[in-house]
Amino acid sequence: MKVLRYYNDRNEPVLAALTEKNRVLNLPQNDFMQLVHEADAEGLSAKQWIEKHMNELEELGNPAESLSLAVPITAPEVWAAGVTYERSRVARNYESTNGRMNTATFYDKVYDAERPELFIKSTAARTVGPNEDLYLRSDSAWQIPEPELGLVIDGRGRILGYTIGNDMSSRDIEGENPLYLPQAKVWKRSCSIGPVILLADAVEDPYKFEIRCEIYRNDVKVVDGSATTGQLKRKLDELVSYLIRDNEIFEGTVLLTGTCIVPPNEFTLEDGDRVEISISGIGLLVNPIRSQNHKN
Structure with a gap:
């Protein structure tokens, strides 16, 4: 349902x-x-x-x-978890070390730590729904979508349902300095959720979701990646428990649980691209990508 x-x-x-x-x-x-x-x-x-x-x-x-x-819910806040998959850790290390993959970073520490990385990703005013434009950040030259399973929760942290999220990310800004994370993650129309909410008790095992991300440029597929939530390093309840710890969480908050699909390092989104994210049992979330000065 x-x-x-x-x-x-x-x-x-x-x-x-x-x-x-x-x-x-x-x-x-x-x-x-x-x-x-x-x-x-x-x-x-x-x-x-x-x-x-x-x-x-x-x-x-x-x-x-x-x-x-x-948008299936006007979420007062959208939070996100980082480095919850091995692929995400590898990608973060690459961008923060200029490709020197043998260099250990704080991302390795986060991946192995007891405490997860959590940050505010978006607010209702910055979040769009299915088929609405997502915007590129004007001061970034390396931007990607991040397809993620989203948890819809209440103020107590109860998982009410599941949705799809696109956590747009500026890899060059985050890689330049970890303290720039808010700017690498938060700007207008930098997040989408939808197309529906799959109700929690309709899901037997949330670690069997299949996630796929396809990116089209001039109607030609240029990126195609897939993963499953079974690859998550952390449990969903664990992420929620840290989010609500000593924190006031508004009803209808969405928590994005991290990405395991990262485009090739040489790829960056461009004006006119189309991102399609699907999760088995939930549906397909489609968003065109636009530059800030795009003209129809």
């Missing part, structure tokens, strides 16, 4: 459920967290609430593929 938001004829976002049989059922709640709260009040999960009230819900005649999707 999945939850999505789509734009109706009045360009208003509508919350809906997407069943295993691809039926789109309009939900009476205004947003995902309201659905969670009403389910909690009945002692149910969001999935159980939808199943209980399914016969009362209006079915949309349009297939899900024809809908204009909005």
Whole structure:
């Protein structure tokens, strides 16, 4: 069972459920967290609430593929975890040592440490949804997407569902100095999430997700990579436990769990590229890439 938001004829976002049989059922709640709260009040999960009230819900005649999707949740904050996969550690070491791969760095320490790397990636105003433009940073010459599994959590750290995230990254800025990490990660339209939220209790094993990232330039595929969440160094509950430690977490926060797909070192995104990220069971998140001064 999945939850999505789509734009109706009045360009208003509508919350809906997407069943295993691809039926789109309009939900009476205004947003995902309201659905969670009403389910909690009945002692149910969001999935159980939808199943209980399914016969009362209006079915949309349009297939899900024809809908204009909005960001599935207006996350007040998007956080991210770094160096949670071996491939990410190798990439970070490369950019911070100018290719001297035999040089140990603080990334090695983070990868092996008890405490994970966590940072604020985005806010609601900086985050876009499916098919919306992501922006390149104007003062960076080496930028890539980072495809990641996203956890939708409440204020207590309860994992409510899973989504796809694109954690855009400026490799040259981060590699120049680790203290530049906020600038390498946070700028307007530097993060996308979507296309849906796969409800937590619809997932038997979150370490069996298959992740794929494809990048197209002039409609020609130039990057194609894949991974699984089974390659994660850290458990999802572990990442959440550190995020909520002595921290106020807003309901509907999204935690991106790190990337295991990194384009070749000679690759950088360009204006007009298209990034397609898919995760098995969740769907496909597509975003065009634009420069800050792009003109249609």
